Amino acid sequence: MTALAPTSVEDKFYAVTEILTVSDTIILSTDSLDRLFGELLIASKLLDKKVLFTDDNADSELIKNAKLSNYEICGKERLLDGILKENAKGDGSGECRIDLDKAFNVKGIGTVALGIVMNGTVNVHDELWHSSGKKALVRSLQSQDVDVKSAGPGTRIGIGLKNMDSDEI
Structure with a gap:
């Protein structure tokens, strides 16, 4: 399992879209239902991803009106269980x-x-x-600045490649 979170959502929205694209499950938890939360909700629907909401801010009417096909509402204390259950x-x-x-x-x-694999x-x-x-x-592999011999699903990697130039990728 790999967890990704943008460090500064307001400054770099592209980082959020990159994270949403490679995610199997999206967790939406916020202190306020604002513009950004709405944009993330719409993006989650368009990408047809599984969405986990925390129960402290899950507005059931908002979620129902968003017509998400795959979502779950859980308490923050059960959030990790919900993520692990996915095993996507x-x-x-x-x-x-x-x-x-x-x-x-x-x-x-x-x-x-x-x-990301x-x-x-x-x-x-x-x-x-x-x-x-x-x-x-594949000449070499690194994950988290450590040389590795193999990498499985969800792993962010650096790959040393032979027979391909960077401008071809």
Whole structure:
């Protein structure tokens, strides 16, 4: 399980949309029902994501009118149980899919791409296929600035790639 939260919602709304896009479950908890809460509610509906509301601010009429297809209201003390129950990422089996959000060149290493493993498992020396059809070899993997040999679903990773330039990603 990976938890993501924007550090400054008002300054960088794009960070919020990036987080919503890669999330399987969205938690909406706020002290006030304001414009931002409404925007997040609409984005959650448009992305058709599972939404967990905390019961201290869940307005049942607002939620009903939003016509969300998949939501749950739970107390803050049960929130972690609700998240763990989802177990949306699975066990790492299946075809590997990595959503990349940044790519750049590092002197002495080559092309590095940053992203989140959405499905399956990626290993050092695996061959990955870009959506363009080009094949790349995984030279190295890092998660949280630590070298790793493999990474499963929900893991934010840095991938050292061979046979692909950063401008191709």
